[in-house]
Amino acid sequence: MTTPAEPLRYAILGSGAVGGLYGAMLARSGCDVHFLLHSDFEHVRENGLRIDSVLGDFVLESPQVYDSVESMPKCDVVIIALKSTRNALLDEWLPRVVADDGVVLTLQNGLDVEADVRRTIPAGRVLGGCCFLCSNKVGPGHIHHLDYGRIAFGAYQEAGVDPLRANEVGRRIEADMQSAGIDANWSDDLAKTRWRKLMWNIPFNGLSVVLDASTDRIIGSQPGRDLANQLIAEVHAGAAACGVEIDEKAIRATMEHTETMVPYDSSMRLDFLAKRPMEVEAIFGNPLRAIGDRASEIAPSISMLYQQLAFFNEAICQDA
Amino acid sequence: MTTPAEPLRYAILGSGAVGGLYGAMLARSGCDVHFLLHSDFEHVRENGLRIDSVLGDFVLESPQVYDSVESMPKCDVVIIALKSTRNALLDEWLPRVVADDGVVLTLQNGLDVEADVRRTIPAGRVLGGCCFLCSNKVGPGHIHHLDYGRIAFGAYQEAGVDPLRANEVGRRIEADMQSAGIDANWSDDLAKTRWRKLMWNIPFNGLSVVLDASTDRIIGSQPGRDLANQLIAEVHAGAAACGVEIDEKAIRATMEHTETMVPYDSSMRLDFLAKRPMEVEAIFGNPLRAIGDRASEIAPSISMLYQQLAFFNEAICQDA
Known part of the structure; x- marks a missing residue:
């Protein structure tokens, strides 16, 4: 005993x-x-x-x-x-x-x-x-x-x-x-858990700021859905490039999960609206750096969204 | 006579x-x-x-x-x-x-x-x-x-x-x-003239809306400059894919030209701020369609910007 x-x-x-x-x-x-x-x-x-x-x-x-x-x-x-x-x-x-x-x-x-x-x-x-x-x-x-x-x-x-x-x-x-x-x-497998979560955070935190929209509005529009799908697929590919294999079904599941979610302002959007610094490096910069030299090829949309958010963050930090 | x-x-x-x-x-x-x-x-x-x-x-x-x-x-x-x-x-x-x-x-x-x-x-x-x-x-x-x-x-x-x-x-x-x-x-060579103009319009009309910023603010920030440079290079590559060869120096010249320009709100940004439909198809959709099947590979940032602008335009047209 x-x-x-x-x-x-x-x-x-x-x-x-x-x-x-x-x-x-x-x-x-x-x-x-x-x-x-x-x-x-x-x-x-x-x-x-x-x-x-x-x-x-x-x-x-x-x-x-x-x-x-x-x-x-x-x-x-x-x-x-x-x-x-x-x-x-x-x-x-x-x-x-x-x-x-x-x-x-x-x-x-x-x-x-x-x-x-x-x-x-x-x-x-x-x-x-x-x-x-x-x-x-x-x-x-x-x-x-x-x-x-x-x-x-x-x-x-x-x-x-x-x-x-x-x-x-x-x-x-x-x-x-x-x-x-x-x-x-x-x-x-914490790395896998984190990449799986990024499949939501990268598209929906990022787009909610750049498109100035809650998740239901993003999902409710064809261009919004196309952007989200592209980003989710790139996170999936980025994980694979880092040796983290995620079941391909997770791509579709992430969209379905968001469709059934209550209309929601992501934490990044709330930070943006309140002019607080956004977690751009943790959510975007670190994954892109983990992917490495091939990031702009494997994840061009994530790379672009990262720079767009960095632009906004720079303005927030200058004002702060 | x-x-x-x-x-x-x-x-x-x-x-x-x-x-x-x-x-x-x-x-x-x-x-x-x-x-x-x-x-x-x-x-x-x-x-x-x-x-x-x-x-x-x-x-x-x-x-x-x-x-x-x-x-x-x-x-x-x-x-x-x-x-x-x-x-x-x-x-x-x-x-x-x-x-x-x-x-x-x-x-x-x-x-x-x-x-x-x-x-x-x-x-x-x-x-x-x-x-x-x-x-x-x-x-x-x-x-x-x-x-x-x-x-x-x-x-x-x-x-x-x-x-x-x-x-x-x-x-x-x-x-x-x-x-x-x-x-x-x-x-x-009107086609060349039009593509050359797109080297400015695509980055600066598009980014001025999505980043909610005038040209001087875009150019004055490192992420803004990086985004503009990437987009300009993709327009140049898109033109080449359509058989229109533009001197590579035009990439650098477009940035320099914008640096010496007065602070300016692009026509697309003015339309956006006034909630008027933006010229998204003429400036983004038509060039991407001209590039064709390889557009998402040759011009991934333009493709993403197009969808982001389409998202905003959809909301403007629904409100109108």
Whole structure:
């Protein structure tokens, strides 16, 4: 007989549409969850976290909230749900909040965002995940979860590294999440999971900004559908060029999935409309760099969309 | 000794930024010019045509104006300066206003717009031209000509057709224009002239809409420059695929030309901002169709831009 392990202590860095939702669900189910907040700190301390969700509405009355990393306890699991545009902060934050044998799970969009974590966290203790959900922060400490909710996550794959610790803690995170009502799924192939998610993010985040349209308008127009289909096929081909084989049926499935989705403004479109820096490098730049020299040939439409978004981002960052 | 020919009688269909400017310059120099107007008819009849131009400001006090084609005299030269989105009107208009041996010169943007003229006008009597200028209609009967001003025009090339009449009248138009102070240049190769113009129109009309930016902002940003360069190179390659060889130096020259241009909102951007249908088929669709089956391979960025613009045009036409 083995003694049951101590419960995991969680930190949530970035308590918005994703971190706020999953953190609140974990805390509601009894997990020890510590939330880092900034502008919403006072509001959430007084009013709690309000979750309007297709899975059921609730208010997390008295979350453990912090307005700086310095005041947080060391945690076994640090979940990153910040925008990747702010990853420079991680270099200072992670060493302060990650316990000695703790792990970091980044739920950020894009590809290779784990590399930003690895600057301060040793190999074998980094996990990454993709969230398949429609969720928006609609006000201070107020999250509206509209549709879906699945997380797929796994250990960050690095040549020559056996991620024993990441696997072990990862399986416990999966169990905690499932107990909390989160549709969490362990992935033995994080790269494949990330590329699969990019098959949605690249077309629909990108087009929603450049075409100034929600997903239903893109899907509802023939040129919009043609563009989306072309981009999805290029992500599929880009993954293959990186040695990641995805079933061809996923191309059609991504379109069908979007057709049945509620009308949705992607996170990138919300950032654009709010004049916040967009996650262009994580979602577009990193995959194109992963494809390498042949990117403009394998993925000409992604390359063009990347430059169009970079143009918009440049203007946003100059204004900021 | 030959008797001098009777002066040419001109009709201007579409008296906006291009037709209004050149028509007023021809009339000022003594040519017999008849202007078709619509919304501006009353204003121009009372106030004349006001031209603010880098070549010198003037008001054409009493132009010969008409509010319908029916009331116009038959003309030796009919200059089309309407938007090509309205070319369905030509089928009714041209037979009424073109003299028995008259010619039609279309100054519309894009490729193969002459085919719309040929539906009612016999082979050998059609000319096309490209205008290299920055000019906008800024109010009723009020044109602001900001920069440049060259016209290059020539006979519409059709297999098996010797455009004797187009060539003969074309040379007289050139002389009239030059006497009027217009930098008019005869072209023996209209297709080449049109493709050369597309090297500017495709990148800068298209990007100005999709990036929501004037030419100086596009040129002033690295991603904007990269996109423009890519598109210019694809137009050059597309021309070659259609048997039109353009000196490679034209790629660099197009960028340099735009760098020294005044900050300018392209006609397509002005249409977009005013929610008027854009000339997407003439400028993008026709060249891609001319390239044919290999268009998505030779011109992937043009293909994508075409679909993006088609998406916007669809929304404009649904609202209209």
